[in-house]
Amino acid sequence: MTDLKVKIGKTTLKTPVIGASGCSGWGLELSKFNDFDRIGGFVTKSITLKKKIGNENPRIREVYGGILNSIGLENNGVEYFVENILPQIKNYKCAKFLNLAPFSKDDLFSMIKILDRNEGFDGYEVNISCPNITNKKVNFNSSFDDSKKLLKGVRDLTEKTLLLKLSPSYNESFKIAEFAEKEGFDGISFTNTYIGTLVDVEKREFVFKNIQAGFSGPAIKPLSLFNVYKMVKSVKIPVIGIGGILNLNDLLEFLIVGATACQIGTGVLIKPDILEELSRSLEEYMKEKKIKNIKEIIGSIKERL
C-alpha cells in the first residue's frame, strides 16, 4: 500500500494536495473536475463577518509568469455562508477549511463562534495576509503586535483544525508564525501572494485602484519555496507550502523542503482538474520509486553545509 495521508491538527488528508483559497471558490465548481475522494481538500474563498463588496475593476491582470489580482475579499458574509453554502459542501469527502478574513478581533471571534456551532467542515484558515488590504489598522500581518492581539485566545474558541495564512511580503511573518504555534495553531499556510503592482504606460496610471495587487503563479515558485523552507525551520507545526505549484515536480520540491502538504492556487485556474491529477501522479511516482509512505519524502532534503 502506498500511503499518501498526512495529518494537520485533527484533520487527516488523503493526499497532501489542497486547493488554495480564492482559486477554489466554494468547491462547487472544483467538484465537477476532481474526484474529491482522491484529493486532500480545499480552502474556501475568504469569508468576512459581514457581506463585503469587492474592489473596483480591473481585478485581475495576467502578467509574465503569473497573475496580479485585486479582488478585495468579495463575499456575502458568514451568515449567508452558513445558510446557503455550507449545506451544499458539507458532504464532500475531502477536507474543507474555511478561510476567514477578519477586520478586527471581534470579527474573528464572532465568525468562529457562529461557524463552530455547525458541522460539515474540518477547520479554519485565518487569513491575515490579504495583499489588497491597504488600511494599516486591519493589515495585521504587517505588525507583530497587532497579530499577537488578534490571535491570542483563538484556540479557546474551537477544537477544529486551526491554520494561519501568512504573507511573504512582511518579515514579521516568521515571528507571527512562532507566536501562533505557541498559541496552539495547528499549521501555517505559506505563502499568500506577493505584493506587486502594474502600470498602464499609455495612461501613466496604476492599473489597480488600490495601486497594489497580489502576484501569484509560476514566477513566485522559487521565492515561495525558499520562504517555505525557512518557515519549516522556524516552527515545529506543519507548514502548508503554497506558491506557483503547477506540476508534480513543483509539488515534490515543496514536500522535500519540509512542507507537510501544499496548496494550489493559480494552477487550479489554469487546469481545474489539477488537484486530482497531482494526487494521482504523486501516487504513481511513489509506486515507481517504491516509496511506501509520503513521510519518506516530506523534509527529506539533504542539507549542505
Ligand SMILES: Cc1cc2nc3c(=O)[nH]c(=O)nc-3n(C[C@H](O)[C@H](O)[C@H](O)COP(=O)(O)O)c2cc1C
Ligand atoms: C484570483 C485569486 C484570488 C485569491 N483570493 C484569496 C483569498 O480570498 N484568500 C486567500 O487567503 N488567498 C487568496 N489568494 C491567494 C492564493 O490562495 C495563494 O496563496 C496564492 O495565489 C499563491 O499560490 P499560487 O501561486 O499557487 O496561486 C488568491 C489568489 C488568486 C490568484
